[in-house]
Amino acid sequence: MTIAKDKELQFTSRFHEYTRTLDCVHCGLCIPYCPTHGVTGRESDSPRGRIYLMRGYAEDGEGISREAEQHILQCIVCRACETVCPSGIHMGDMMESFREELNRAHKVKGPGFWLAKLLLRHVLPFRGRIAAISDLIYMYQRSGLRKLANATLGRLSKRFSELDRLQPEIPEPRLRRIETDRTLPGGYPSEGKARMRVGLFLGCITSEWFAPAHRATIRVLQRNGCDVVLPEEQTCCGALHRHGGFLAESGELYRRNAEIFSRSGVDVVIVNAAGCGAALKEPPHQFPAGLGPPVRDICEFLDEIGLVAPKGRIEKxxxxxxxxxxxxxxxxxxxxxxxxxxxxxxxxxxxxxxxxxxxxxxxxxxxxxxxxxxxxxxxxxxxxxxxxxxxxxxxxxxxxxxxxxxxxxxxxxxxxxxxxxxxxxxxxxxxxxxxxxx
Ligand code: SF4
Ligand code: SF4
CATH class of the missing domain: 3.40.50 (Rossmann fold)
Incomplete structure (x- = not known):
């Protein structure tokens, strides 16, 4: 669909991704694939409905109702609709941009906004702070405080019990800390002659809570002919920032990672968390050259280079x-x-x-x-x-x-x-x- 240029510019000034909403031809092919529409069955909780609401916001210039805002924010950004849409919509980009617009448009910001800003700006980009918080959660889980909190706060608030249940068990610090003493230049040498030198992306929370997966990734890469290095100054990928519409912050994190990985001398950056991988592979528009070295998901990479077949049996x-x-x-x-x-x-x-x-x-x-x-x-x-x-x-x-x-x-x-x-x-x-x- 096309509209007059002056109108388009006016609407784009209210919602940066406005033009992309015009790609939707309302065919409805995406609807059965949308998990939130599967829950409520409402058009406004479907991709087509959300695009319509975002477009209306830009064209009306009258703000947005609380209810319409909720329907848009209830999108998980799973991007299943992108895979099936014949018009090639970009729901991920539209959602990020619209959430940025909401953050800007709300004159009075609620506590949720400030809490998100605090965590996104002052915690996630710093692995040391994540380690300290992880230690506190570990103590909470092991000291009996958790049982006490569940017996008291948990009885009073269903929400508290739900949040508590979602916490993963945090391993002790010794098992959690991914080694950073073997950063550049030596790193973890390949078993046998090295085919490649790769950099492992550690992530924010994943650097602490998923250290076992990181260690397994390093060992498997070594076994498959890779020297593995962990550039020390790397930071969070910015995916959660993008989800929340904090695009300036995510751009700054991308810039730092691009600088660090570009001068690390690695052939490939390996990511073992799908969310981080997607964020690093899709650079913000101000970084057209991307991260520098190519980014690969670990499974994609092993499939591409040809896995050394393991001989050990797993009968499961x-x-x-x-x-x-x-x-x-x-x-x-x-x-x-x-x-x-x-x-x-x-x-x-x-x-x-x-x-x-x-x-x-x-x-x-x-x-x-x-x-x-x-x-x-x-x-x-x-x-x-x-x-x-x-x-x-x-x-x-x-x-x-x-x-x-x-x-x-x-x-x-x-x-x-x-x-x-x-x-x-x-x-x-x-x-x-x-x-x-x-
Ligand atoms: S499949 Fe694409 S074009 Fe069709 S309704 Fe969904 S978003 Fe619009
Ligand atoms: S990205 Fe949002 S609108 Fe699209 S399928 Fe997922 S939940 Fe539905």
């Missing part, structure tokens, strides 16, 4: 939950991951119904919109339990935490292990030569 039924930011954000379908898993002797891949359907995690979406995230998670939990899997693999920490919190509600679910695909590969390498399989 394994299901793959596809993270939205891998399949819809990075357009990496299940084949790459499943091909890697098929190389593990003894492993049986079991299908999960709608494995590319969102689990409801969406960064911090499950904390902000539990009423929407809960039914989405229940459906994901049902499909996993029905698959008969003993292990679920997924390449995004947010999905791993969310899926685990759903499975822990039943004894059958509690028995299911959640791992990153690379942790399973690492386990298979590690058990080579053992007579009993893992």
């Amino acid at each position: 039924r394994v299901g793959y939950h596809q993270p939205c930011h891998l399949v819809h954000g990075q357009k990496i379908g299940p084949r790459a991951v499943e091909e890697l898993l098929r190389k593990i002797p003894g492993l049986q891949l079991v299908p999960i119904e709608d494995s590319d359907r969102c689990c409801g995690s969406g960064g911090v979406y499950n904390l902000l919109h539990p009423e929407m995230a809960e039914p989405i998670l229940s459906e994901k939990t049902r499909t996993i339990l029905e698959s008969g899997a003993e292990i679920i693999v997924t390449g995004n920490p947010g999905c791993a935490m969310q899926v685990k919190s759903g499975l822990e509600r039943s004894s059958a679910g509690k028995a299911i292990e959640i791992l990153h695909p690379v942790e399973l590969l690492d386990r298979a390498y590690e058990s080579e030569g053992r007579s009993t399989p893992s």
Whole structure:
């Protein structure tokens, strides 16, 4: 659809991505794929409905009702609609831009805005601060305070219990801290002659809470002929900033990462968290050259270079939950991951119904919109339990935490292990030569 240029400029000044809303031809093909529409069945909770609301905001110039704003903010930004839309809509970009516009337009900012700003500006970009907060959460979980809080605050507030349940168990500091003493230049040398020198992206919360996946990633890369380095000054990818419409802050983080990885001398930047990978692969418009070295998801990379087939057996039924930011954000379908898993002797891949359907995690979406995230998670939990899997693999920490919190509600679910695909590969390498399989 086209409109007069002067009108378009006027509307774009209210909503930067306005022109993209015109790409929608209202066909409705996206609607069955939208998880939030699946919960409420309302047009305003569908991609088409949200585009209509955002377009109306720009064209009216009258502000937006609280109700319409909520429907837009309830988008998980899973980007499933982007994958199926014949007009090639960019829901991710539209949502980021619209949230930035809301942050600007609200004259009076609520406590949620200031809390988000505090965390995004003063905590997430600093691994040392994340480590200190993780230590506090670890003490809370181990000291008995958690039981006490649940027995008191948990009885008074359902919201508190929900938030408490979503916390992953924080390992002790020794297991959590990813080693930074082996930063440039030596790093972790390849087993045998190096084919490549790669830089591992550590992330913010993932640097602390998912250190086991980082260590497994390093070992698997070494086994596959890579020297691995961890540039010390790297920072958060800015994905949560973008989700919240804090685009200037995310641009600054991107700039810092681009500077650090460009001078690190690595051939490739490896990312093992799908959300971070999508953010690093899609540079803000002021960085057309991207990060410098190419960015690859770890599974995509191993599939491209040809995995050294592990010899250790893992005789388990394994299901793959596809993270939205891998399949819809990075357009990496299940084949790459499943091909890697098929190389593990003894492993049986079991299908999960709608494995590319969102689990409801969406960064911090499950904390902000539990009423929407809960039914989405229940459906994901049902499909996993029905698959008969003993292990679920997924390449995004947010999905791993969310899926685990759903499975822990039943004894059958509690028995299911959640791992990153690379942790399973690492386990298979590690058990080579053992007579009993893992
Ligand atoms: S599939 Fe694309 S063009 Fe069709 S209604 Fe959805 S967003 Fe609009
Ligand atoms: S990004 Fe996901 S939740 Fe948002 S409109 Fe598209 S399909 Fe629905």
